[in-house]
Amino acid sequence: MAIIYDEKAQTFTIHTRLTTYQMHVGRFGVLEHLYYGRRIDDCNLDYLIRQSDVGFSPNFYESAPDRTYSLDFVPQEYPGCGVGDFRVPSIELVQADGSFAADFRYESHNICQKLYQIPGLPAIYDENEGGETLKICLKDAASDLRLELYYGVLEEKDMIARAACLVNISNQTVSIQKIHSACLDFAFGDWEMLHFYGRHCMERMAERVKLAHGVTAIESRRGTSSHQHNPGAILCAPDATETSGECCGLLLLYSGEFAIEAECDQMDQVRVTLGLGGNDFTWQLEPGERFYTPQALLSFSDRGLEHLSHNYHDTIRHNICRGAYKLARRPILINNWEATYFDFDEEKILAIAKQAAELGIEMMVLDDGWFGARDGDEAGLGDWSVNYAKLPHGLSGLSEKIHALGMKFGLWFEPEMVNEDSDLYRAHPDWAFQIPGRKPARGRFQLVLDMGRKQVREYIFEQICKVLDQTKIDYIKWDFNRSICDVYARDLPKERQGEARHRFVLGVYELLEQLTARYPEILFEGCSGGGGRFDAGMLHYTPQIWCSDDTDAIERLAIQHGTSFFYPISAVGAHISASPNHQTGRKTPLNTRGIVAMAGTFGYELDLGKLSDCEKMLVREQTHRFGQFADLTQNGKYFRLTGTQGDFMAWEFAAKDGESALVNVVFTHVRANELGKCLRLRGLNPDAHYTLEWILDPQMEQRKAELDTKYENRILNGEALMNAGIVFPMFGGVYPAFQVWIKKVR
Ligand code: DGJ
Numbered sequence: 001m002a003i004i005y006d007e008k009a010q011t012f013t014i015h016t017r018l019t020t021y022q023m024h025v026g027r028f029g030v031l032e033h034l035y036y037g038r039r040i041d042d043c044n045l046d047y048l049i050r051q052s053d054v055g056f057s058p059n060f061y062e063s064a065p066d067r068t069y070s071l072d073f074v075p076q077e078y079p080g081c082g083v084g085d086f087r088v089p090s091i092e093l094v095q096a097d098g099s100f101a102a103d104f105r106y107e108s109h110n111i112c113q114k115l116y117q118i119p120g121l122p123a124i125y126d127e128n129e130g131g132e133t134l135k136i137c138l139k140d141a142a143s144d145l146r147l148e149l150y151y152g153v154l155e156e157k158d159m160i161a162r163a164a165c166l167v168n169i170s171n172q173t174v175s176i177q178k179i180h181s182a183c184l185d186f187a188f189g190d191w192e193m194l195h196f197y198g199r200h201c202m203e204r205m206a207e208r209v210k211l212a213h214g215v216t217a218i219e220s221r222r223g224t225s226s227h228q229h230n231p232g233a234i235l236c237a238p239d240a241t242e243t244s245g246e247c248c249g250l251l252l253l254y255s256g257e258f259a260i261e262a263e264c265d266q267m268d269q270v271r272v273t274l275g276l277g278g279n280d281f282t283w284q285l286e287p288g289e290r291f292y293t294p295q296a297l298l299s300f301s302d303r304g305l306e307h308l309s310h311n312y313h314d315t316i317r318h319n320i321c322r323g324a325y326k327l328a329r330r331p332i333l334i335n336n337w338e339a340t341y342f343d344f345d346e347e348k349i350l351a352i353a354k355q356a357a358e359l360g361i362e363m364m365v366l367d368d369g370w371f372g373a374r375d376g377d378e379a380g381l382g383d384w385s386v387n388y389a390k391l392p393h394g395l396s397g398l399s400e401k402i403h404a405l406g407m408k409f410g411l412w413f414e415p416e417m418v419n420e421d422s423d424l425y426r427a428h429p430d431w432a433f434q435i436p437g438r439k440p441a442r443g444r445f446q447l448v449l450d451m452g453r454k455q456v457r458e459y460i461f462e463q464i465c466k467v468l469d470q471t472k473i474d475y476i477k478w479d480f481n482r483s484i485c486d487v488y489a490r491d492l493p494k495e496r497q498g499e500a501r502h503r504f505v506l507g508v509y510e511l512l513e514q515l516t517a518r519y520p521e522i523l524f525e526g527c528s529g530g531g532g533r534f535d536a537g538m539l540h541y542t543p544q545i546w547c548s549d550d551t552d553a554i555e556r557l558a559i560q561h562g563t564s565f566f567y568p569i570s571a572v573g574a575h576i577s578a579s580p581n582h583q584t585g586r587k588t589p590l591n592t593r594g595i596v597a598m599a600g601t602f603g604y605e606l607d608l609g610k611l612s613d614c615e616k617m618l619v620r621e622q623t624h625r626f627g628q629f630a631d632l633t634q635n636g637k638y639f640r641l642t643g644t645q646g647d648f649m650a651w652e653f654a655a656k657d658g659e660s661a662l663v664n665v666v667f668t669h670v671r672a673n674e675l676g677k678c679l680r681l682r683g684l685n686p687d688a689h690y691t692l693e694w695i696l697d698p699q700m701e702q703r704k705a706e707l708d709t710k711y712e713n714r715i716l717n718g719e720a721l722m723n724a725g726i727v728f729p730m731f732g733g734v735y736p737a738f739q740v741w742i743k744k745v746r
Contacts, residue, residue: 002155003111003134009044012109012134014151016158019300021151023077023136024049028060029105031138031149033075033185036248038302048187049074054267058084073267075185078138078149078164080104088215088261090164090180090273095143096172104138104147111135115152115161120506122253122540123295124152124161124319144170152295159315160298168285175495176283180259180275181252181296189246190238191270193262194305196230196562201550201583203227203531204562206644208236211264219259219277223448223484223501224528225535231258232536232566234308235272242640243304243682249312250274251566253320254294255537256505257281280487282498294537305565306682310637313568320536321543321571323516325523329630330544330570331408332360332623333475333603337367338551338577340607342375345390346398355608357405359616360623363475364402365410365603370395372422378445381417382424384463395471403472410475410523411467415460416508417446417481424459431456433500435488443482452503453491457511468519478512478542480528505537512541525573525601534563544571544601551577551605552584553596554668554735558644560599561651569653570634574600576622578607590615591697592737594622595664598633599651602626618698625695629653629741632662639682647671647730654683658718659744665728666737674730681725681742684718688744691715692726695739700731715745 010025026032057072071085080102081089115131134151152161162182196204220226232251259277301308334356353364374380432447434440489500526542530549641650647669654661
């Protein structure tokens with residue numbers, strides 16, 4: 001049993017394999033947070049609550065004359081507002097009488113032997129893993145509002161999934177101004193925050209900051225989870241590294257606006273609260289209604305960041321992603337976007353596909369431009385019927401020819417958008433978000449459809465089904481190419497306009513749920529101008545997401561590095577594109593581009609016809625190599641062997657049973673007069689013995705002989721490889737890269 005209630009002490013304890021989480025019904029019924037950290041068996045930690053007469057920290061009315069208990073410093077599970085806690089709240093309400101107050105106290109609880117689900121929102125699920133749920137009901141001290149706190153537990157994965165639900169049991173409307181999914185109130189500890197910021201073509205840059213006094217906030221106000229901030233953060237002890245030290249992850253399963261607020265208070269305590277964000281959110285909760293928050297996934301590691309990452313990778317792969325491709329190796333694809341952009345016809349696409357099939361590529365993906373009057377990005381979005389000028393035999397004709405080559409066929413959609421120059425917009429201009437009396441801001445010449453409206457969703461659903469029912473489609477790339485503004489929901493009254501953004505996300509989830517249920521064999525890949533909606537909410541519907549529109553292998557190193565803290569390799573869309581790269585103009589060897597793309601779902605996005613015979617041979621070898629290592633890269637453990645700052649970046653995939661590993665090294669800086677480099681490996685069996693096979697670019701062949709001689713007949717044990725490491729020379733040239741296959745011999 002992972003969840004234990006001690007009735008006498010009124011303490012709730014959640015034990016996972018390596019962690020303990022403890023709460024306590026404290027004085028006046030306040031649900032106090034006691035502990036989240038390394039596993040502690042059999043202990044009531046309520047002595048950790050400190051009480052003192054703190055100046056300017058108010059006390060409950062009923063506690064007089066005692067002045068030592070105040071919400072202003074007591075660590076709480078779900079802090080309210082307006083009644084004496086001046087720190088960041090998890091919930092803010094305007095009560096029916098207009099007062100700003102929320103003061104929830106313990107009422108009851110219930111433990112059940114399965115994981116809870118959330119109506120209309122993604123949530124973790126389990127397949128006979130013994131998931132459990134603790135539900136704690138709190139009630140507002142003065143109004144008829146109940147708050148249910150949910151804790152879903154995956155014991156073996158050290159994962160706790162929190163969510164909250166506000167229930168209006170009164171006969172009056174209440175207005176929710178803020179309602180977060182989870183709060184962690186650390187009374188002790190000196191925490192830094194690792195978060196992931198960026199922009200289009202530069203997503204998820206890892207940044208670690210010391211939490212200063214006051215509030216540090218990470219948020220998206222862009223309608224989607226965004227390129228600019230990812231909805232996850234990691235609190236790290238200052239000495240935490242990849243392999244040691246304490247860290248605690250918080251990840252939201254949500255694809256819309258969010259906020260993560262970390263406050264270091266007057267007593268040096270740290271509170272982190274996360275959930276729905278954006279300053280415009282409000283929700284009118286009518287009598288009898290319930291409001292569910294998205295889920296937040298918490299995990300703790302006392303063995304460094306890589307262990308924490310493994311917890312999230314396993315949970316996302318097994319308990320969040322769904323569908324036929326959840327754990328399956330994804331087909332190696334070729335996408336025509338960077339090969340042709342909008343300038344294609346059937347002949348060009350077939351030429352790419354034919355060449356690709358010969359080189360071992362398994363799926364042809366037709367990107368933007370196959371529909372409506374879509375010859376550029378000014379027109380056509382919303383009109384999901386084929387453009388016969390480009391594809392005279394229709395999509396079905398093309399799909400048949402591609403399947404005849406032995407390949408799968410994939411198609412691009414951007415269902416949530418509309419161009420003003422489209423039949424859809426001409427027929428239904430009111431379906432797009434725009435504020436009456438104002439001209440809407442355009443993003444890439446497009447407007448956003450209000451997916452909160454049933455009518456809009458139904459229309460889009462029908463249009464997509466029409467395409468999918470008439471043509472054999474194996475894969476869909478689901479794109480989203482602007483941030484959302486000018487939000488105004490025409491079907492909502494003025495006091496409900498603050499609900500529009502969240503209703504939009506709920507609508508998108510509903511549409512995706514219907515489509516993935518109706519077409520379970522189709523592989524969906526999420527996308528938002530690259531990784532602008534790369535979050536665990538989307539991964540519930542699309543098991544992979546295009547990681548970034550920056551396909552430059554060297555730029556991708558830091559992007560994929562930042563992405564890896566929460567998200568598994570099987571979720572990361574990564575392709576080999578042309579050199580010079582279209583975003584940066586940088587030239588990189590094909591071998592290097594291949595190694596970087598293998599740290600993802602793997603595919604190509606260039607005109608193969610422009611490659612030399614030598615390069616084509618390398619493509620054939622790469623597709624073979626990806627297949628050979630797919631089990632390791634997709635199912636193995638991922639290790640960040642370096643950070644982003646040195647002369648090279650390295651990462652490793654190690655089989656969970658320690659049988660083999662694949663080490664990947666890319667030089668970002670070559671230097672003269674160097675002795676060589678040393679790299680310590682991880683994830684091997686210390687007692688097992690291994691041989692090394694160097695996989696080098698043909699241009700590095702000379703050094704291969706040197707390396708083979710150095711390591712010839714040498715069998716190294718895991719202990720040596722992990723503690724002393726491997727040594728390799730400073731390869732010269734332009735961004736050289738190589739792999740080392742570590743194979744167990746006995
Ligand atoms: C943005 C995506 O990230 C690209 O890969 C491509 O699909 C374009 N949109 C097409 O408009």
